[in-house]
Amino acid sequence: MDKPEVEFPEGPPPSTLQITDLVVGDGPEAQHGGTVDVHYVGVEFDTGEQFDSSWERGQSARFPLDALIPGWQEGIPGMKVGGRRRLVVPPELAYGAAGTGNRLSGKTLIFVIDLLGV
Template sequence: MTEERTKPEFDAPEGPAPTELEIRDIIVGDGAEAQPGATVTIHYAGVEYETGEEFDSSWNRGEAAQFPLGMLIKGWQVGIPGMKTGGRRQLTIPPELAYGPAGAGHFLSGKTLIFIIDLIDAA
């Protein structure tokens, strides 16, 4: 990324939570495109759709995160490929593509999640 980005702010969603993955590019990058199965270096923040409460953010830790896409929730595996380095993308992910239905054992099970992701690198 050429400029230093700051932690994103989330707009309050309107209406019921979507039942399918929603992908919205906030900033289209101009670098290499993330491929399925790539290892990505990202900054991200995530909030619950219903409450707007933040549950995780690499920004709060002060450093980007690096993950192989295959190790992440399905919504990221589907929603990050095609994104270009330097871009910022919002993913709204229903429970089936996140942590499963309510009672599935994760504290975010049954929740629709919104992530804003900055793609720093993809290999």
């Protein structure tokens, strides 16, 4: 798969985690507490500005799910290898309320994630 174009939902930022399967995979399923190998792009909901992308680095990223933001911990399990999923993550499931020291705190974030392996 190529780097995705991020499509924005209509209306104001959601107050809960929004999970949308863009492509349903047919491989093994990501599990709570497992490790995932992903390609992803992250953009700010309000500005559309990209803040991170494994595609730009030219290599996928491997993470234990427990080490990731809560929106990923909740939004990736159940996804199957070969799939592409969009997560719209409110601040409390991302980097917390504004003023907590991270430049992304207080922001709703959109991620498009390709699950390459578990």
